[in-house]
Amino acid sequence: MNFQYIPPVPAEQVRQLPTRDVALLLLQHLAGSTGYLQYVSIMNAARQAFQEEPDADALVNRLSDAWCWLEAQALLSREPSQSEAFRRISRDGRDLAKDPQGITRFEARERLSGPLHPDLEGTVRTNFDLGDYETACFAAMKAVEVAVRDASKLDNSLVGVKLAVAATLPGASRSSAVFPFRHGAELKPLRSMFSG
Numbered sequence: 001m002n003f004q005y006i007p008p009v010p011a012e013q014v015r016q017l018p019t020r021d022v023a024l025l026l027l028q029h030l031a032g033s034t035g036y037l038q039y040v041s042i043m044n045a046a047r048q049a050f051q052e053e054p055d056a057d058a059l060v061n062r063l064s065d066a067w068c069w070l071e072a073q074a075l076l077s078r079e080p081s082q083s084e085a086f087r088r089i090s091r092d093g094r095d096l097a098k099d100p101q102g103i104t105r106f107e108a109r110e111r112l113s114g115p116l117h118p119d120l121e122g123t124v125r126t127n128f129d130l131g132d133y134e135t136a137c138f139a140a141m142k143a144v145e146v147a148v149r150d151a152s153k154l155d156n157s158l159v160g161v162k163l164a165v166a167a168t169l170p171g172a173s174r175s176s177a178v179f180p181f182r183h184g185a186e187l188k189p190l191r192s193m194f195s196g
Contacts, residue, residue: 109129
């Protein structure tokens with residue numbers, strides 16, 4: 001009786017997709033497994049599954065790259081109750097495996113992983129990390145509005161569009177303090193963006 005190995009990711013996809021996408025397919029495969037995960041076991045099973053492929057070694061190497069990508073993104077982590085060889089899917093990994101479209105949120109969090117302006121760090125990052133994107137965006141734009149008002153020394157009664165227009169009026173001495181451009185024409189698109 002011959003046992004047929006099924007590859008964790010089909011060979012054509014391993015050949016054609018970028019590492020990140022192969023990794024996400026591998027993550028979905030791993031999420032269907034029961035028990036702890038072992039790199040060596042997964043790669044040996046892949047080697048068996050790809051044995052008839054002319055580029056079997058290259059396919060296994062690409063799967064290895066995908067595994068490493070998952071670990072680097074903390075989607076796979078060590079299993080504390082086991083030896084170094086064992087992994088488990090992290091909470092973020094499980095969430096992503098359940099919702100493959102969640103990669104957009106995952107990548108957005110990655111882009112925000114560096115330091116933000118101190119006025120944005122608390123509320124914006126906290127709400128964003130909680131998945132409350134509407135509140136995070138509102139808080140970020142509110143911080144921009146406060147900064148524009150402070151820099152232009154305009155009255156607190158001006159908000160939104162009126163504030164953006166007043167702060168960027170050509171020739172106004174305050175507009176150069178807020179937005180140091182040489183020509184009033186450069187302010188028009190900026191005014192449109194902030195007032196929009």
